[in-house]
Amino acid sequence: MSGITEQCELRFSPSSSTDTGTFKLLELPADICKLIESSDTANFPRFTIIGATDEDAVLCTADKTYTVRSVVLSNSILVVTSDPLGENVEDDDEPIHEVFIRDQLQEVIELVPSVPRLHKLNSFLRGREYDEGHEDEDMGTNSDDDVSEKRxxxxxxxxxxxxxxxxxxLDKGLRDRRILILNGELRPIARSHLTTILELILTNLVSLSLPHTAAPIATLVSALEDEHDIRSAVSRQVLGWFGRVDENRGTWEMNVDAVIREVGLGILRVYWNDPAHDKAFLAQWRKAVGDTFEDKVALPLLSGNYLTSIDSLSEPPKTLLTYFPSSELPVEPGARFAELFLARPRWKIEEISPFLADISVDAKERDKLLLKHARTVTDPEGIWYAARAKYSG
Amino acid sequence: MLIDINVNLPGPSSPKRRPLPPQIVQFGTEELVLIELQGALEVDGNKDGQLVGNLRVDPNTKKPTMMIGHHLLEGKLVNLAKPLAVLHKHGSPPGADDGAAMEVEDGSSRPAAHATSWDVVAVVKKKMVFAKRPLPVVGHSTGKGSSAVPLSRIGSKAV
Structure with missing residues (x-):
């Protein structure tokens, strides 16, 4: 017998019946592998697989989402370990001659990076909007409305x-969608109510002479609650969305552009059907944000939310603004371009860019989309982007 | 439906489990190795603790060979393109939840929907692959234990 030490017996696990089906293989993308290898036993990362029966499962790390796909192999893979029952190493140096098959697998789970699937939030939260005058409904006695009670x-x-x-x-998605967490429940805030709260914050900053770079949160919140019936739970979250909260000092640094933008959107939202004259709109917007911030008001803050047109009938010609939010356009590039060219047959690059910003990660990807879905037309005014195919004569 | 996956790799502080023989370790990790076979092992009846075959690694060429009954398999070391995490179902009492049975409570999904949890018990970057057809070995004693009728056989490749 040559080299007994190189040889070992391959056996089925003594606990085969309970071991079978308890092993799976998961293909690790480089970043997850690095994550596991760079951490030590004390702070290993945790992953979660999420999915209802009717949707494809995803695997989530602390900050990323991956689609889970099962790939069937034509070969089978044996998971082999030492004796599963011999728990600890006895201090004998007896060489081991047996290894054990714990499970036999015919599939590998693959992970593909994915965008977070937040769109379901919209359907779950339909009708759960938080608006003015909803303050008392937490008593749960709105018996006059059976439908909402069942919800x-x-x-x-x-x-x-x-x-x-x-x-x-998820946390970023809730912030971006302006969804409040009230007593643990998710409530998207009504946009008009949000505008009201922001306007109240602006006026209170002025009337209480609070610095917008370091406003004491407690003062601001209690002013809103006492005088305007805005619940502190609501105003605190709104402050978080529109600025930086310094927990230690209890102060809030306002993100001036974000607040002014949201107030502007609140005004612009009315003009989705009936365009506004730009001068009148800007005047209304400046009035809403007050003296302190009126010089910050500028149309580019609202880019991607409006279309301009020229009212050539008036003398001199006036510029008109129409509410046209890119957030409500289709996410799929083909469909988005179709909508854009429906709204307007040809666009300048600086006009169309804001409407492509949220579906392309950078200018390079945006240009790729333009190349694929639009064609360029050059005339004395410069380069225009128009729809690719025109089937009608 | 939520499934938690925890990383539970052996570290310096964790209790030492019995390692694999050194000649096997070079095909995987200290504690776990993946062996890929063309086809599958098909067994009738209770297979607990039963012998499948003899695994041998040539000390010079590092080539693995496996004798299963009167068949000789020649294998090789393959480095994986992407590392594989080996998941092990976490201490679930046997029979408590049978494999794919999902506990789905329609509509009301609470945190308690954590049905099972899995542990990453190893991250492997290579495997032992037996991709060739088994060679029949005639008139050759496979050493100790070969007198027993092999319970397992190489199953025909599916499809």
Whole structure:
């Protein structure tokens, strides 16, 4: 017998019946592998697989989302370990001659990076909007409305366990969508109410002579609550969305552009059907933000939310603004271009760019989209982008 | 439906489990190795603890060979393009939740929907692959234990 030490017996695990089906293979993308290898036993990362029966499962790390795909192999893979029952190493040096098959696998789970799937939030939260005058409904006695009573609350915990996104992506998604968390329940804030709160914040900053770079939160919140019935839970979250909260000093640094932009949007939103004259609109906007901030008011803040046109009938010709939010355009590039060219047959690059910003990561990708979905027309006024195919004569 | 995956790799502080024989370790990790076979092992009846075959690694060429009954398989070391995490279902009592059975409560999804959790018990970057057809070995004793009728056989490749 030559080299007994190189040879070992391959056996089925003594606990085969309970071991079978308890192993799976997961292909690790480089970033997850690095994450696991760079951490030590004390702070290993945790992953979660989320998915209802009717949707493709995703795997979430703390801040990323991956689509989970099962790939069937034509070969089979044996998971082999030492004796599963011999738990600890006895201090004998007896060489081991047996290894054990714990499970036999015919599939590998693959992970593909994915964008967080936040769109379900919209359907879960339909009709749950938080508006003025909703302050007292937490008593749960709105018996006059059977439908709303039957509607289940959708909580932050529900979102964490059903929305296919990592916790970091979910939190950002809630912020971006202006969704409040009230007593653990998710409530999208009514946009008109949000505008009202922001306008009140601006006027209170002035009337209480608070510096907008370091406004004491407690003062601001209690002023809103006492005089305008804005719940502190609501105003505190709004402050968080529109500035930086310094927990230690209890102060708030306003993100001036974000607040002014949102107030402007609130005014612009009315003009989706009936265009506004730009001068009148800007005047209304300046009035709404008050003296302190009126010089910050500028149309570019609202880019991607309006279309301009020239009213050539008036003398001199006036510029008209129409509310046209890119956030409500289709996410799929082909459909988005179709909508854009429906709104306007040809665009200058600086005009169309704001409407492509949220579907392309950078200018290079935007140009790629333009190349694919639009054609260029050059005339004395410069380069225009127009729809690619025109089937009608 | 949520499934938690925790990383539970052996570290310097964790209790030492029995390592694999050194000649096997070079095909995987200290504690776990993946062996890929063309086809599958098909077994009738209770297979607990039963012998499948003899695994041998040539100390000079590092080539693995496996004798299963009267068949000799020649294998090789393959480095994986992407590392594989080996997941092990976490201490679930046997039979408590049978494999794919999902506990889905329609509509009401609470945090308690954590059905099972899995542990990453190893991250492997290579595997032992037996991709060639088994060679029949005639009139050759496979050493100790070969007198027993092999319970397992190489199953025909699916499809």
């Amino acid at each position: 289940q609350k959708f909580t932050y915990e529900d979102a964490r366990s059903t929305i296919q996104a990592s916790h970091a992506e």
